[in-house]
Amino acid sequence: MSWLLPLPIVLPLLAAALSILAGRSKTAQRVIGVGTLGALVVVSILLLIEVERAGIVVIEAGDRPDPLGISLVADRFSAVLLLVAEITLFAVLVYAIGEPTTERNHVGFQSAYLILAAGVAASFLTGDLFNLFVAFEMMLTASYVLMTLGGRQEQVRAGMTYIIISLIASTLFVTALALLYSATHTVNMADLAVRLDELPSGVRTAFAVLLLVVFGIKAAIFPLFFWLPDSYPTAPSPITAVFAGLLTKVGVYAIVRTQLLLFTDDSRPATLLLVIAGATMVIGVLGAIAQDDIRRILSFTIVSQIGYMVMGLGFFTVAGIAAVIFSIIHHILVKTSLFLTTGLVERAGGSTKLSSVGGLVRTVPIVATLFLLSALSLAGMPPFSGFISKLALFEAGIDAQHLAIIAVAIVVSFLTLFSMLRIWTGAFWSPAEVAPPPAPVDAKRNGPTLMVLSTTFLVACSLAVALAAGPIYAFSERAAASLLDRDAYIEAVTGP
């Protein structure tokens, strides 16, 4: 079954080429896009079943013996993230097709979107650090195009910041790779893990911190997060949703993967991770409280939530990492649905500023319900998935005797709830402070059917995560245990 592994990378790339060739017909493009991503959801389910059976699935690209060839590796962690990512990408594409502006007006939208999907999948599946760089670039280049689609002044401004920051991160990545290569003469991750062990512990710590900085820029951790709330809100709403849901989480995935696989206990910057986590949580949520625009509030809460994930990693225990995996699954689904709902709010209220929309609970009750469910989940209210992820993180922290950071995390939880309630009271519950611009007269007031359906689907997925929390958490624990078992990974890739 290892032939499944290249499919999530190859299929969308082929489909992207086909899609641009079929540029004349919007229908053909849509069939290709939705068909490919639908097929990939099935592929990733099959892959998850296979990984659950076999533990770790490996394929050497071009059948070259390791470590010469590029290996694609799926373990439980990457397989489950791949599945969640493909579901999200599928739902957001349906949403974009339903939205009457973005997808309809740009012939290259579908192609860029599919390349983004290929890049995300490649980042999760690669077993080679240089290939991870290429996967990141694939994903980022597609994201540059998607972010600046339309070329409005605001987008050009934010897009430039985003591209420059990402390019600096990529340059640092190349630098890190060059230093790693000169120290170990390999870029295969399993091989690197073996050869790094032979280096002095100080050198290994330096590499651990260097890689943390590289991926920290993508994951938006403190103090490298400032580009995110600035650039994400300017993109069209389905694009912002998929960026918010997936791109930062790919950065978190890379941090978790490299810290756990490449480094051992004596060279992991555990205390540094916890300090960063605390600062990321606090500053993210304080930023969210100061903002007036819904998209900017949500962007700042992304930063804050990334802090929780880094905190779980910083414990370096099975419970902590299981909680991180559960949080990532929860956060991808909830954050994407929040941004999709914001797109619906913008259609219904004509703006995303809290000061100029209001009373939406009466005009668009379905949108209001979808928002409330996701917002309460993000804030960590029981019985939603956010509550379970936070509870798991807190338990892991108490077990690991890191009480100070848990106290910070609990305070930040309440502040997150406060920022979500600000959106709820500002946009949905209270009447508008300023007279709103005339809303587009629509037959269906809640928004086009496809947009509402795909948002509902994602919210339903996040509720399903809460319902099936037992099995999913048990799976996360197995995934965390296999992440901490470096030898099994190394043996699966390089052979016994």
Added chain:
Amino acid sequence: MTVMLAAAAAVLFGLGTYLLLQRKLSRIIIGLGLLTHGANILMITAGKRGNPPIIGESRPEDLADPLPQALALTAIVITFGVTTLLLALAYRSWLLNGDDEVQDDVADRGIGQSEVVHDEIEDQLQVIAREEHR
């Protein structure tokens, strides 16, 4: 040779960083070009030096390590593509604003100028004025 390459990489990193800190987009792009070249040279330095890596031309022990060169080449191609996109954006920015200076974030400025912050800045200014008066 390695020392020279390392020195070249260091100089490129330094100049690139300096240009990155400017406000004009054209300078930032040139800075990024220098910075990425620095990284690529560092990548080349990482490999073993030797004869051209063609099997049969010389003994395997004498061959140069071809992998860093291939990696650097990939990195160069990627940077090339992204730099082109950046130049297009800079041109677009020039069309829209008549300038390629990086603009301020308007929404952020708005929050900075909201009343609470504004009052605080006023207070600070008064304190400073009073101290200067003394």
